[in-house]
Amino acid sequence: MARSSIKSAPEIEALISLLAKVPGLGPRSARRAALQLLKKKDALMLPLAAALSDAAEKVRACSNCGMLDAADPCTLCTIADRDDGLICVVAEVGDVWALERAGAFKGRYHVLGGVLSALDGVRPEDLRVAKLVERASAGGVREVILALSATVDGQTTSHYLTERLQPLGIVVSRLSHGVPVGGELDLLDDGTLFAALQSRRPY
């Protein structure tokens, strides 16, 4: 397109087309972002370029738990004041961040890298399942907590992992279902209400 080449410099067009691929930005917001970045070269644009290169170079998946970190094994695997007898299994790195923000878990993590999915063709060997079984078999692990989404694929994965881990003599648990804290009853779906009633606790 001849008109497109007049529109702006190739350097800007290249930047916009890459920004548009960043999750959360689309073609329109990528244009706005590119303009703002060009306005804030020293305050934002160059530091962002450096941070991207730096993180791309240094951050790797931990060979033990799959967490992203500059150190391998990662900080969460090596830090002293955590319970080695507890492993919390999550699908993605972002789930570890969410649990750490909540500050409710003080054991170790295992990041699967996804969940089993017949539709997307994700098989056990595509996830970090073998490493989880290896860690659980190594001794000293009392309990594995499956903190996977309550979706069909998440449940399938939980079921599969339970079948792999229980023969090792390890307690396998999952997060409870129920009313979200701060959630209103009349906005909840039937499945959650049913689960919350089933697993009711004495007051």
Place this chain on the structure above:
Amino acid sequence: MARSSIKSAPEIEALISLLAKVPGLGPRSARRAALQLLKKKDALMLPLAAALSDAAEKVRACSNCGMLDAADPCTLCTIADRDDGLICVVAEVGDVWALERAGAFKGRYHVLGGVLSALDGVRPEDLRVAKLVERASAGGVREVILALSATVDGQTTSHYLTERLQPLGIVVSRLSHGVPVGGELDLLDDGTLFAALQSRRPY
């Protein structure tokens, strides 16, 4: 915060906090974006870092019209098949992109870099007004089209520029107000309807 330092590597935290400053991304979407970038290092993360550095280094504001380009004077100022007698004045670089996408204007542009604003303390000397008067005075310019927003600040700026340019014997015009193409009447504000009625055209 000790917990925050455990949460993830400083390289990731630095990347997230910079991504969160990109317009269109917030703290939550910056986390998601950082994870996706780390998953697509070669396909997206490193090319984006390179594109940011490259554009930051090469792209400058055109000394004539204020447009962003790798060349100075910019492509739009130097390209041959455009009418030198017409200057379209816009507030921001994004406005030039919008007009170029529409393909409706074949003259030259002048990017003010904002609009006058008593509230934000933007005065004529903060904008590229002097250069506009210089370009308009240089001869050969028949008409200046003010394509500024129909906001109070935009209108104030249009009024100010008209007072500066008309004494030079130049025709000063502005974009018409009216019903947006594809817009529904009952969703329009009173001011637009009033303007559309006032400047009605024979069918």
